[in-house]
Structure formats: C-alpha cells, structure tokens
Amino acid sequence: MKGKWVRLLSVALAVLLAAIPFASVWAGEAEKKAPAPAAEQKKAEPPKETKEAPAKPEKPAAEKPAGLVGTIVAFAPESRTLVVDVPLGKDVLRIGALVTTKTRIEAAGAAAGIERLKAGVPVRINFRRVADGDEAISVEILRAKKG
Secondary structure, eight states: OHHHHHHHHHHHHHHHHHHHHHHHHHHHHHHHHSOOHHHHHHHHSOOHHHHHSOOOOOOOOOOOOOSEEEEEEEEETTTTEEEEEEEETTEEEEEEEEEEEEEEEEETTEEOOGGGOOTTOEEEEEEEEETTEEEEEEEEEOOOOOO
C-alpha cells in the first residue's frame, strides 16, 4: 500500500515539475498582450507640427432637430395628457406624455400656450421616460402642409 502512494506522489511531482516551464510562458502571454504605456502616450500626443501651430477649431456638424414628428390625437387639459401618433413606415407609434410646467411649448420659434395643443395639429415632441410614464420635455407646433 505504501508503495502505491509513493509512486502516485512521484508521478504527481513529475507532472508538476513538467508544468512549471509552461506556467512562466503563459504568464508572459498576458504581458505581451498588454500595450506598453510609452506607446500609448506617443499615439496620444499630436505630431510636433501641430504643437507649434495652433489647431483650428472644427465647426460642429449641423444637428438635425431631435424629437419625433407626428400629429396630436388628443389633449386632455384636466390631466395635462398629450397623445401623439408618430408614423413609422406602415406602423404608428402612439405616445402619451404628461405636459408639465417645465414642458416647452413653441410655435414658429416663440413660446405658445397649451391652448394651441389640439387634435390634428402636427408637432415635434421630445419626451423622457419617468417613473409614472412619459413626460414631455418640449412640444414644437409645426405648420400644417397646405395643398
């Protein structure tokens, strides 16, 4: 019985000793994959030519107006709830949002009152999700297309 344990331990020791060189190789792999900090700093630094001459500030690209464009389906002044249908291809997204005292209502670039929110009026609405549902951030009344 004692002889079996000795052989088993000697085989385990031999396997362990054989695995040690591989362990150091595997440890080196992690070091090789990490980029050197000096190389990162060199990449982050602009070329010397741009250091001497001040860089020209780039003009930001013209931003598209954010928000969803749709038509008011209903507005309930008592509950201050606005319902807007936004066409999405063949489907329609129906948004029900609370109009708060912080909600900006605009028409032709100027402030407007909630009395302008009527069914059939085209609008651009920005809203956010809150604990109770959706809250309108801004409602822009658009001009109806003629013809």
